[in-house]
Amino acid sequence: MRKKILIIDDDRAISQLAAIRLRAAGYEVDAAFDGPSGLEKASEQRPDAILLDIRMPDMDGFEVNACLKEGAGTATCPVVFLSANAQCTARRRALEVGGMAFIAKPYEMADVIAVIERVCASKPPAPVPHGAPR
Amino acid sequence: MNHSCQIAVLIVEDDEVHRELIASHLDRDEVRFEIAFAESCSQAIEQLASRTFDCVILDHNLHDGTGDQILRIAHDDLITTPVVAISTSIDPDVMITEFKSGCVDFIAKRDAFRGRVLANAVTQVVKNNRTRAAVERAGASVTMIEKAGAILAFNGDDPDSGLSHQSIEKNLQLIYEVAVQTIQDGVVLIERRSRVVYANPAFKRLLGLSDESDLPGGPLATIDDVMTAGAAAHFRRFDPQQSQFESWLCSATGEPVPVLIGQTPVGEHCILCAVSDLRAIKRQQRELEEKNQRLAQLYETANRFVDDVSHEFRTPLTVIKGYTEILEQEITGPVTDEQRGFLWTILDRTRDLAQMVDDLLDTSKVRSGCFRVDRRPQRLGDIVASIRPSIVHKALTNHVNIHANISEHLPLVFADAEKIGRVLLNLIVNAVKFSPEGGDVVIRAKPGASGEVQVDVTDNGPGISKENLRNIFRRFQQVGDPQRSSTKGFGLGLSIASELMAMNLGTISVESEQNRGSTFSFTLPVNDPAVVARRLLTRAALTQNLDDAQSAVERSAIAMLLVTPAHGVKCSDQLRSHLASHTKTMDLIFEAADHRSMILFGFSSNPERWVERLRDAFDEADEHPGAVKMETPGFQILGSWSASGESTQAIDVLTKRIESSNNVESNPPPNEMSPVGGKGERALA
Numbered sequence: 001m002r003k004k005i006l007i008i009d010d011d012r013a014i015s016q017l018a019a020i021r022l023r024a025a026g027y028e029v030d031a032a033f034d035g036p037s038g039l040e041k042a043s044e045q046r047p048d049a050i051l052l053d054i055r056m057p058d059m060d061g062f063e064v065n066a067c068l069k070e071g072a073g074t075a076t077c078p079v080v081f082l083s084a085n086a087q088c089t090a091r092r093r094a095l096e097v098g099g100m101a102f103i104a105k106p107y108e109m110a111d112v113i114a115v116i117e118r119v120c121a122s123k124p125p126a127p128v129p130h131g132a133p134r
Numbered sequence: 135m136n137h138s139c140q141i142a143v144l145i146v147e148d149d150e151v152h153r154e155l156i157a158s159h160l161d162r163d164e165v166r167f168e169i170a171f172a173e174s175c176s177q178a179i180e181q182l183a184s185r186t187f188d189c190v191i192l193d194h195n196l197h198d199g200t201g202d203q204i205l206r207i208a209h210d211d212l213i214t215t216p217v218v219a220i221s222t223s224i225d226p227d228v229m230i231t232e233f234k235s236g237c238v239d240f241i242a243k244r245d246a247f248r249g250r251v252l253a254n255a256v257t258q259v260v261k262n263n264r265t266r267a268a269v270e271r272a273g274a275s276v277t278m279i280e281k282a283g284a285i286l287a288f289n290g291d292d293p294d295s296g297l298s299h300q301s302i303e304k305n306l307q308l309i310y311e312v313a314v315q316t317i318q319d320g321v322v323l324i325e326r327r328s329r330v331v332y333a334n335p336a337f338k339r340l341l342g343l344s345d346e347s348d349l350p351g352g353p354l355a356t357i358d359d360v361m362t363a364g365a366a367a368h369f370r371r372f373d374p375q376q377s378q379f380e381s382w383l384c385s386a387t388g389e390p391v392p393v394l395i396g397q398t399p400v401g402e403h404c405i406l407c408a409v410s411d412l413r414a415i416k417r418q419q420r421e422l423e424e425k426n427q428r429l430a431q432l433y434e435t436a437n438r439f440v441d442d443v444s445h446e447f448r449t450p451l452t453v454i455k456g457y458t459e460i461l462e463q464e465i466t467g468p469v470t471d472e473q474r475g476f477l478w479t480i481l482d483r484t485r486d487l488a489q490m491v492d493d494l495l496d497t498s499k500v501r502s503g504c505f506r507v508d509r510r511p512q513r514l515g516d517i518v519a520s521i522r523p524s525i526v527h528k529a530l531t532n533h534v535n536i537h538a539n540i541s542e543h544l545p546l547v548f549a550d551a552e553k554i555g556r557v558l559l560n561l562i563v564n565a566v567k568f569s570p571e572g573g574d575v576v577i578r579a580k581p582g583a584s585g586e587v588q589v590d591v592t593d594n595g596p597g598i599s600k601e602n603l604r605n606i607f608r609r610f611q612q613v614g615d616p617q618r619s620s621t622k623g624f625g626l627g628l629s630i631a632s633e634l635m636a637m638n639l640g641t642i643s644v645e646s647e648q649n650r651g652s653t654f655s656f657t658l659p660v661n662d663p664a665v666v667a668r669r670l671l672t673r674a675a676l677t678q679n680l681d682d683a684q685s686a687v688e689r690s691a692i693a694m695l696l697v698t699p700a701h702g703v704k705c706s707d708q709l710r711s712h713l714a715s716h717t718k719t720m721d722l723i724f725e726a727a728d729h730r731s732m733i734l735f736g737f738s739s740n741p742e743r744w745v746e747r748l749r750d751a752f753d754e755a756d757e758h759p760g761a762v763k764m765e766t767p768g769f770q771i772l773g774s775w776s777a778s779g780e781s782t783q784a785i786d787v788l789t790k791r792i793e794s795s796n797n798v799e800s801n802p803p804p805n806e807m808s809p810v811g812g813k814g815e816r817a818l819a
Binding site for chain 1: 445448449452453456457459460465466506523524711712715
């Protein structure tokens, strides 16, 4: 079954771009261009991952995220934050509020696909033995 | 002959030969001696009464009396002409008699007839006398300055000798007085740590008074009348070791006057003070501070502007690049070869622009200390692969071949993959820029010396001159090349690269030969805690100014913490990411032997406080709405060591805590924050 991805970003050009890419990579993609309609679509469609822009008018990515975490059907949905603000504070906060990853704009489409692939993979990453090669 | 000075001399001598001899010795180039003679006491008195002489040369023994008799008579007649006595006798008694009776100089004849001794003596006597007369003429009615002027004016007559020593010494007291009266600094004499017994005009002016007015408190003025309590207290507990201090005077208008007071004890009971006005300096200081503040604000504004502008550039760049890629990859339909070529050019230049924007942003991050570094075990092959998309088209559009030669059995490195990727990309883009058409850029990675991996990026471009090599890692330095104006950037790339390498405890260097090409190399420590920790210590010892501005005290001690995740937290990687965002650039994070806990190794003179700070950071993070519970982990202090003497012990403990196994071929832990591309492609273009 194809994985469902929801993009919530007020920049239509970028959303469409990511959508084309992800569809080409075999995902089912929908896009919302503001927080409230994004939340609506999220609770309707129960996507496998959400790409969430941080800076949006009216309701920013962190607010949307907080609502998602409270929603019954969306609380466990993995969120990947997107932002043109790559400052350490934004990055740190994205992690702290439970974001699975943070992608700085402008992103390489390959990076977005790689992150989505990883996020959608149900298996948790295998532990790796630590060591010092010589 | 031009005589600048004329001296009238009366020679009193009864021996005719001696008379002529004396006259012939009165010879000085710049002085015209006008000579009169007297053969006896009576003649001498007569002459002196009838006209003015500047000087009398008096033989001691005359037939009608001795020199001292004439002197006495002259004195009684109020004749003040200075007298130089000469005598064949060198009997001290004679000399004393002459001096007692008022002569100003005494010369034995055998000396007087040697060279210009007599002429010089007479000239000096006359000058001193004239000075004294001038000063006396000036008298009490005129100012000190005029008195001093009189002295200097007279001495100015004599271009040969200038101010004579004798003259200065004789008038030293006057000169000091003039100095004290006219100096711009206040001079105050304080008696018994309280009473102001003397204050010069400058001091009065400091208080806002006129030169002649009395001090507040009149003749009985005390220090409390003229200065603040703080300054007065200074004098009460007078410390002879302290030669000066800053304080305040109380001016007549009530406005405090900032002053620098220099003090020195005089005798047992007095302190002499020089008081300098600091108002102008303080004002200038204030103005300078204000100016500095304004400049700092401007600088801040300019930086913020660059930041904002760069940010604003990023989004349109994403769009341009993204859609171009979609067209180029024929996702929306086929394109002709010609069209594809154009699209590559768009992509290439867009990447250049994106790179410049990134450089600008990185520079500001380095400047603001906002660069977080997340060092972990990494494979170099993965880092090279992650930047592959960025360089493929660059190579194609510039008709340059890029070869990667990454040794398969490279040990893991301990580095921030994203930042090393940036460095590598930077070096490759530079190499491509300066390569001729059909040129080759080679990326080589090989084990380097003593626990490091070395990466070389070689081009066969024009090379870099020795002069340019020296400055190449400095900010805004560019290698000028008029033929390649299209490849201009800001000159930030290499300075950022060297900052990023330093953060990764690596080094960066360049070798170049003109017309042959250049090789930029960087090294990274292998994933061996002992190697990494030693590099950290070396870097700290070499760097005075660390990114985190840790103090020297802080850096004098090494501390090690064991961080155990709260129960139920399985993914050590999440703990690592959290720790990375809560620690400083110079703190190292290693995975402990249990693959669950982390070990923090860093500089801290107070490990308890370090733990406290980390706990706070974790607790604070939980307060954000919607936060996933990353429970505050447990912290255990594993020890602390002196950075200078006990680093070996510290590193021993560290290595024991981290089970070392040789896992060259194993995968690195997955990296949450920086997506990793394909694994280990060898041919890039």
